Amino acid sequence: MAISFYDTSLGTYLQTLGGVIGFLEKGRAHCEANGIDLNAVVETRLYPDMHPFRFQLVAVEHMTVGALKALQTGRFSPPGPVPELDYAGLEQLVADAHAELAKVSRESVDALEGKQVLFQIGDFKMLFTAANFVLSFSLPNLFFHATTAYDMLRGKGVPIGKANFLGPMRIGV
Numbered sequence: 001m002a003i004s005f006y007d008t009s010l011g012t013y014l015q016t017l018g019g020v021i022g023f024l025e026k027g028r029a030h031c032e033a034n035g036i037d038l039n040a041v042v043e044t045r046l047y048p049d050m051h052p053f054r055f056q057l058v059a060v061e062h063m064t065v066g067a068l069k070a071l072q073t074g075r076f077s078p079p080g081p082v083p084e085l086d087y088a089g090l091e092q093l094v095a096d097a098h099a100e101l102a103k104v105s106r107e108s109v110d111a112l113e114g115k116q117v118l119f120q121i122g123d124f125k126m127l128f129t130a131a132n133f134v135l136s137f138s139l140p141n142l143f144f145h146a147t148t149a150y151d152m153l154r155g156k157g158v159p160i161g162k163a164n165f166l167g168p169m170r171i172g173v
Contacts, residue, residue, distance in 0.1 A: 005113035006106040009071070009134045011170060013064040013142065017098040019167025020060055020146050023160045024091050027153040031087075036156055038087035044152045051082075053152045057090045058082050059145035061097045067138040068101065071112045071130050076119045 031038050044053045051059075062079040070076035085093060117133040119126045128137065150165050 004106065004110050005131065005134075006109040007170075008131070009138070010068065010101055010104060010106075010109050012139060013067070014098060014101055015167045015170065016142055016146055017060070017064055017094060017101070017167070019165050020057070020094050020149065021091070021098060022167060023150055023153060023158070023164045024057075024087075024094060026160050026164060027156070027158045028087060028091070030153075030158040031156065034157070041152070041156060042085070042087055042090065044156070046148065046152060046155070050148075053149060054085060054090060055082050056145045056149040056152070057094060058085075060142060060149065061093050063138050063142035063145065065097045065100055067134070067142075068104065068109075070117050070119075070133065070138075071109075071115060074115060074117055076117055076133070078121055 027041070028038065030036070031041060042052065042054045045051070058079055066076065066079065083089070112130050115130045117128045117130055119128065119133070119137065147165070150160065153160060
């Protein structure tokens with residue numbers, strides 16, 4: 001069975017972003033209903049040496065929209081300074097990422113499959129094929145940061161489960 005590069009990359013980015021949008025909405029509703037300060041949620045960390053909730057969502061955006069730009073340009077670096085977004089701003093960031101990627105054509109993404117992507121941080125460099133960049137770097141990072149944001153909301157008592165994380169699945173014949 002062959003699957004397209006679009007399905008592997010953007011299809012998965014869109015599904016994951018859809019899940020994140022959904023669990024952020026549930027998180028907002030739960031926090032507002034229970035008097036939990038959304039600004040405190042934005043600063044939540046699972047452990048003191050980990051990045052806060054805000055960073056997790058910036059990374060989700062970067063591992064989707066930023067990854068597509070890397071596939072197009074052949075270059076990828078970590079995100080720049082993390083913007084001081086509030087909860088609503090983070091929701092908008094993720095929604096905007098989903099909307100931007102939803103406009104991208106299947107053909108334009110499939111055409112990127114044979115390209116290379118150079119990941120660089122300082123003097124450290126790694127050269128990937130486009131497929132290996134998606135499969136071994138972008139998607140694992142996306143899942144890590146989306147899961148961490150999900151876990152932070154669960155830690156605040158937000159009633160979300162696996163179906164919320166999975167987002168809108170690609171079903172059908």
